[in-house]
Amino acid sequence: MLITINGRGMEVALDPRTSLLDLLREHLELHGTKKGCDQGACGACTVLADGERILSCMALAVQYEGRSISTVEGLARDGTLHPLQQAFIDHDGFQCGYCTPGQICSAIGMAAEIARGVPSAVTPDLAAITILPTRDELRERMSGNLCRCGAHNGIIDAITEICTTEAAA
Amino acid sequence: MTTIRDAAQKIMQTAIGLAPERWLPGGTPDPLIGRHGAIGSSVPRVDGPRKVKGEAPFAAEVPARNMTYAALVYSTIARGHIATLETDAAQAAPGVVLVMTYRNAPRMAPPAVFMSDPRAAGASSLPVMQDDAIHWNGEPIAVILAETQEQADHAATLVRVTYTEEAASTSFEYAAAHAHRPDNVLGEPAVIEIGNAEAALAEAAHKIDRTYHTPRYSHAAIEPHAATVWWEADGQLIVHDATQMLNGTRWTLAGIFGLKEEQIRILSPFVGGGFGGKALWNHQILAIAASRLSGRPVRVALSREGVFRVSGGRTTTRQRVALGARADGTLSALIHTGIAAMTAYNNCPEQFSFPARHLYAAGSFKLEQKVADIDMVANTFMRAPGESVGTFALESAIDELADDMGLDPIELRRRIEPAKDPTSDHPFSSRHLLDAYARGAERFGWSARSPTPRARREGEWLIGMGVATATYPYYRMPGGTARITLTRAGHACVAMASHEMGMGTATVQVQATADRLGLPLTHVTFAYGDTALPPGTIAGGSSQTASIAAAVTAAGEKLVSALLKLVGNASPLAGLKAGDIVARDGGLGHRALADRFESYVSILSRANRDQVSAEAEAPMPLEVQKYAMHSYGAQFCEVRVNAVTGETRVSRFLGAFDTGRIVNPRTAASQFRGGIIMGLGLALTEETLFDERTGRIMNASLAEYHVPVHLDVPEIDVIWTDTPDPRAPLGAHGIGEIGITGVGAAVANAVYNATGRRIRDLPITLDKLLGST
Ligand code: FES
Numbered sequence: 046m047l048i049t050i051n052g053r054g055m056e057v058a059l060d061p062r063t064s065l066l067d068l069l070r071e072h073l074e075l076h077g078t079k080k081g082c083d084q085g086a087c088g089a090c091t092v093l094a095d096g097e098r099i100l101s102c103m104a105l106a107v108q109y110e111g112r113s114i115s116t117v118e119g120l121a122r123d124g125t126l127h128p129l130q131q132a133f134i135d136h137d138g139f140q141c142g143y144c145t146p147g148q149i150c151s152a153i154g155m156a157a158e159i160a161r162g163v164p165s166a167v168t169p170d171l172a173a174i175t176i177l178p179t180r181d182e183l184r185e186r187m188s189g190n191l192c193r194c195g196a197h198n199g200i201i202d203a204i205t206e207i208c209t210t211e212a213a214a
Numbered sequence: 215m216t217t218i219r220d221a222a223q224k225i226m227q228t229a230i231g232l233a234p235e236r237w238l239p240g241g242t243p244d245p246l247i248g249r250h251g252a253i254g255s256s257v258p259r260v261d262g263p264r265k266v267k268g269e270a271p272f273a274a275e276v277p278a279r280n281m282t283y284a285a286l287v288y289s290t291i292a293r294g295h296i297a298t299l300e301t302d303a304a305q306a307a308p309g310v311v312l313v314m315t316y317r318n319a320p321r322m323a324p325p326a327v328f329m330s331d332p333r334a335a336g337a338s339s340l341p342v343m344q345d346d347a348i349h350w351n352g353e354p355i356a357v358i359l360a361e362t363q364e365q366a367d368h369a370a371t372l373v374r375v376t377y378t379e380e381a382a383s384t385s386f387e388y389a390a391a392h393a394h395r396p397d398n399v400l401g402e403p404a405v406i407e408i409g410n411a412e413a414a415l416a417e418a419a420h421k422i423d424r425t426y427h428t429p430r431y432s433h434a435a436i437e438p439h440a441a442t443v444w445w446e447a448d449g450q451l452i453v454h455d456a457t458q459m460l461n462g463t464r465w466t467l468a469g470i471f472g473l474k475e476e477q478i479r480i481l482s483p484f485v486g487g488g489f490g491g492k493a494l495w496n497h498q499i500l501a502i503a504a505s506r507l508s509g510r511p512v513r514v515a516l517s518r519e520g521v522f523r524v525s526g527g528r529t530t531t532r533q534r535v536a537l538g539a540r541a542d543g544t545l546s547a548l549i550h551t552g553i554a555a556m557t558a559y560n561n562c563p564e565q566f567s568f569p570a571r572h573l574y575a576a577g578s579f580k581l582e583q584k585v586a587d588i589d590m591v592a593n594t595f596m597r598a599p600g601e602s603v604g605t606f607a608l609e610s611a612i613d614e615l616a617d618d619m620g621l622d623p624i625e626l627r628r629r630i631e632p633a634k635d636p637t638s639d640h641p642f643s644s645r646h647l648l649d650a651y652a653r654g655a656e657r658f659g660w661s662a663r664s665p666t667p668r669a670r671r672e673g674e675w676l677i678g679m680g681v682a683t684a685t686y687p688y689y690r691m692p693g694g695t696a697r698i699t700l701t702r703a704g705h706a707c708v709a710m711a712s713h714e715m716g717m718g719t720a721t722v723q724v725q726a727t728a729d730r731l732g733l734p735l736t737h738v739t740f741a742y743g744d745t746a747l748p749p750g751t752i753a754g755g756s757s758q759t760a761s762i763a764a765a766v767t768a769a770g771e772k773l774v775s776a777l778l779k780l781v782g783n784a785s786p787l788a789g790l791k792a793g794d795i796v797a798r799d800g801g802l803g804h805r806a807l808a809d810r811f812e813s814y815v816s817i818l819s820r821a822n823r824d825q826v827s828a829e830a831e832a833p834m835p836l837e838v839q840k841y842a843m844h845s846y847g848a849q850f851c852e853v854r855v856n857a858v859t860g861e862t863r864v865s866r867f868l869g870a871f872d873t874g875r876i877v878n879p880r881t882a883a884s885q886f887r888g889g890i891i892m893g894l895g896l897a898l899t900e901e902t903l904f905d906e907r908t909g910r911i912m913n914a915s916l917a918e919y920h921v922p923v924h925l926d927v928p929e930i931d932v933i934w935t936d937t938p939d940p941r942a943p944l945g946a947h948g949i950g951e952i953g954i955t956g957v958g959a960a961v962a963n964a965v966y967n968a969t970g971r972r973i974r975d976l977p978i979t980l981d982k983l984l985g986s987t
């Protein structure tokens with residue numbers, strides 16, 4: 046089947062049981078996307094499918110034939126870190142770094158959801174056209190990405206920085 | 215045997231007690247303590263860019279040619295024997311390379327269990343897959359190797375097994391009735407009695423006598439345990455592991471497989487969270503055995519369920535704390551006793567009585583630990599083993615006493631602050647607990663708290679504040695060796711087989727070495743995570759910062775001597791002795807005379823050397839024999855408890871710490887916060903559910919083992935005294951564990967202040983608070 050990974054189209058032949066996560070990690074040697082549970086419970090495997098965040102462990106690779114997948118390896122441009130990657134460093138938004146690729150991909154997908162006006166469980170006004178990226182909004186929307194090292198404050202600080210500068214821009 | 219050892223230890227302790235201070239490590243404070251440089255600055259993590267780009271390779275990501283993938287089959291009974299075991303279907307399944315069971319597994323010696331030898335790293339002394347006996351529910355009974363993970367996982371479902379079951383010890387109450395004292399608790403006596411505490415308690419003007427329960431907990435590192443292993447053609451064994459005990463694992467594996475240590479190389483440059491759990495369990499041993507049988511590399515990446523089956527967590531405890539107080543608030547009796555569940559095959563009694571040995575003054579003490587034998591996967595060390603759950607009981611009890619006496623809980627602690635260590639009589643090397651309380655109370659706004667429970671309410675929400683002491687010992691592990699290689703370009707590389715699991719080890723050691731050698735940060739690198747380097751010490755007991763720094767200091771002294779030998783008569787350093795020298799400004803100089811200086815570049819160029827190398831072992835950690843060395847903190851918590859649902863939300867949290875000098879405020883803040891957040895899980899949401907009928911862990915997944923998520927974590931304020939400990943290298947204490955201590959009690963005490971309900975049984979889930987209206 047044909048699939049686009051980080052902008053590069055590729056032809057892969059697969060056991061149909063292979064998850065998108067295992068396609069990335071075991072077949073394409075793109076180990077940036079992490080496996081924390083393989084059960085949809087931790088968010089470490091989050092990637093972007095046509096810009097939308099998904100759990101790649103819960104996706105069969107064959108479901109994504111013809112789709113465009115972005116992983117953490119595809120975020121830096123010409124050797125410059127994505128602003129969110131830099132913000133994670135600046136705010137110490139990680140310790141061991143194992144949940145980090147998932148947090149970063151998830152945050153990028155989440156920021157797009159906020160920009161599209163998709164409400165969350167803590168959005169005060171469900172009908173609001175613009176949703177503000179408050180800490181509560183971010184904490185609620187990032188709760189599917191576990192971090193056991195306890196880098197939560199730094200992660201939300203980093204995302205806040207990006208969401209607010211983007212909103213201002 | 216024990217008596218002889220005890221006697222020898224006593225003589226040693228007396229000798230150290232009498233020895234002049236300057237002979238001991240820490241006797242003269244580290245000269246770096248007063249200096250300002252890289253130490254103390256918020257340097258970003260040296261491995262940050264690789265981690266955010268997803269380029270840091272973890273153990274399950276190391277490539278190998280001709281790789282096979284392992285899947286494990288786990289027993290479903292707690293004790294007995296395998297009656298029948300059918301593996302033909304698995305063997306015949308597509309892609310299967312090997313099915314290994316006790317019938318064909320190579321003969322292996324049992325692992326040397328942790329504490330049986332200073333080098334031992336085994337989580338349990340049970341033999342691994344050597345016969346048909348089953349010792350816990352979840353013990354591996356078969357290993358499948360296949361060409362892909364999918365094929366291995368499928369074949370694992372085709373193994374058929376039946377058992378002859380035997381009665382197992384799976385009930386805590388039953389086992390507790392037969393609890394016994396262990397030989398020792400991490401080398402300390404299992405019981406300490408000073409005076410007659412029970413009698414003093416009976417006569418006390420004020421007393422409380424309570425029982426507290428803490429459940430099993432899991433480390434739940436987001437990286438599941440994994441290893442990629444192979445045997446080289448020359449018999450060399452390569453293990454890419456996720457471990458926090460490189461050298462211990464190597465020594466222990468050598469014993470299991472009958473190898474020399476030099477025949478084994480273990481690499482572990484990145485570990486996706488450890489917290490005590492990334493140790494030597496069955497999966498690495500089985501993968502190595504299967505690789506030997508199949509002749510191919512093996513990747514064993516445990517499933518999340520597998521992590522719960524094969525690796526143990528923090529054990530469950532039942533603790534009694536009884537406090538007798540005089541009218542003035544001083545203590546006449548301090549009793550802290552209890553029982554922890556353990557297996558008969560490990561040495562991990564969850565040292566919950568340790569805080570009470572060092573925290574408060576009292577007229578009499580009774581401190582005792584027992585263990586109850588349970589058939590379960592070996593429990594192990596998890597972030598502040600003992601202190602985390604011990605402070606829950608002790609600090610809840612202190613709060614109960616304060617409440618009883620109508621005293622502010624911080625004031626009560628002021629009245630029982632000891633002048634020296636209450637059980638050993640040793641002087642404290644550095645203790646500023648009350649200072650931490652004062653700073654924390656001020657910043658948190660403690661004075662706004664009403665001493666009366668249920669005094670604050672906003673709609674459905676009851677609001678309360680609580681406080682508790684955090685404490686953790688200072689440890690420095692013996693046996694670490696550092697090598698410093700200085701190049702002609704004036705760059706230094708420190709090499710030591712130590713561990714970076716996110717604590718910031720590499721970053722802070724680069725800072726410390728830069729100051730030690732008088733080099734800029736950009737000129738120092740730190741090589742770690744590989745047993746090919748000089749031996750490191752375990753990443754445990756919050757000991758690495760001090761242990762590595764002490765070895766680097768020793769190596770640095772050797773390096774200076776080596777350099778002085780190189781300088782010729784033309785050098786400004788000619789004729790100077792090591793004692794006159796300080797490392798500064800990228801070279802060596804006389805401590806007083808500014809012009810007697812030569813740069814490293816110049817020394818090496820003049821001597822026509824490309825590099826100079828020096829290697830040295832850290833001195834034994836004798837400082838802890840003469841001083842009581844501990845870290846402290848004051849944990850402040852504000853909770854909101856829903857009067858209708860019993861839901862508890864932590865709205866504010868502040869930790870004020872006294873942990874010596876802070877080497878890197880940025881990574882230190884993260885360590886403190888990380889510990890506190892794990893403490894919030896300990897207090898409110900986490901519990902490994904153990905089915906007492908079958909011995910099976912029932913919530914072996916991250917969906918049902920509830921670690922705190924983003925929405926559970928408020929902004930956590932952390933501050934510190936930054937007062938150096940004159941007896942510790944760099945004046946610093948390790949800080950990886952203290953953050954979790956005291957949190958359980960701070961939350962429980964806040965819940966009491968909010969609701970008037972004392973919860974003495976963790977975690978504080980909604981059901982325990984229902985009907986708080
Ligand atoms: S690995 Fe996909 S959610 Fe955990």
Ligand code: FES
Nearest residue numbers: 140144192193194
């Ligand atoms: S940084 Fe270790 S799990 Fe998040």
